[in-house]
Amino acid sequence: MKVQQGDSFRASAFGIWMRFGQRGLEFKFNPWYDSEDGRFTFVGQGNYFPRRGSIDDPFAARGGYGRGPWTTETDAERSSREDDPRNPxxxxxxTVQAxxxxxxxxxxxxxxxxxxxxWLNGIDPKKRLRIGQRLMLPHQQFLDAGRDARNKFLALAYYQQTHGGRLPPNPANPPSLERQILDSNWRRETLNGYDFQIDVIDRPRITYGTVSQTNKPKRSRRLQARAGGADRRPTDDGGHFWAARFDGPLVRFNHFAQDANFNRGAYRAMEDAWAAHRRAGRSVFASIKPYYSGASRRPYKIVVTWSVDGGRRETRTFWNEAKGKPRGAK
Incomplete structure (x- = not known):
C-alpha cells in the first residue's frame, strides 16, 4: 500500500503523542515509557526516566547516560527531526510586510x-515585527496532523481509562473523545408517561412512550424560544418531541430547534394521524430518535417509529431542513 505524505505526517504526529504528548507546537515530558521501542505507558508501567536536568538526576543533564530521550539534544539535532516544526x-x-x-x-x-x-521563531510576542523580517510559518498540514494526533491520544487514554486498561479494536484510530463521552453515560427520565434517554449535555438521544391526549395542552413560549441554543437557525420553530396536545412535558429536553416547514408540514401530518387514532380509541406507541452532528443541540434528522394497537411498525425519517433530505445525506 502506498503511503501518502499526509499519512506519514499523521503517523509521525501520532507517534509524538504516544511517546511524549504535545501542546500546540511544544512537547510535554512524559517520564513513563519503554526506552527500547518508545511506546507510551501510564504511570507505574514500563520504565521511569526523570526529566533531563532534574535535581534528582544531575547526571542526566550532562548526558551521562549516553544517547537517549533523556540526554541533552542540540538545536540542530532537534530541528532535523521529522516531527519538529523547525524542520524545513x-x-x-x-517575509513580514508593512x-x-x-x-x-x-x-x-x-x-x-x-x-x-x-515560540517557534524565538521572538517576544509583545514586540513589533520589522518589515522584511523572516518568520517560520508552519504548514497547515503539519498543524492538522498534530491536532489530529492530540485528539487521538486523548481519545485513546479515555478509552483505556473507561475500559479497564484495554485498547480499542483499532488503537491507531480510536473512537473520538466526543463520541465516547456523548454516546455513553445517559440518564433516564420519565415524565408524563414518556421515557427520555438524555446524554451528558442534556440532549435526548431517544424518547418513547404511549401517546396520550389532553384537553388542556400547555406550552412554554420561553422554552420554545430557547430551543436549539446557539445552533438554532433563523428559520426554525421551537418544536416538541411530544406535542402539547399529547401532554408533552414542559422541560427543555422535550423541545428542539425544528425547521418551520418541517414542523408545520410532514411532522404535523404524522401527529394528526396519531391524534385521529387516539380519538377512535386506539393505542399508539412511538419512539423518537434524534440524530446530532457532534455536540450540536440541533438534530439534523429525526427517525420516528410507531405502531397502532400493537400492530405493524411504521418508520419515517424526517430531515430537519426546509427541503427535506440534503443532497448526499445518508
Missing part, C-alpha cells in the same frame, strides 16, 4: 496561536 519540511518562510503583526500572520493558519508562532 514542516514550515514555509514568511502592517503585519504576529496576530495577522497566525491567522493564516487554522488553529495556530500567536504564542506558538512566537
Amino acid at each position: 519540511r514542516n514550515h514555509s518562510v514568511h 502592517g503585519e503583526s504576529l496576530t495577522s500572520i497566525a491567522r493564516r493558519r487554522k488553529g495556530l496561536r500567536v504564542s506558538d508562532l512566537a
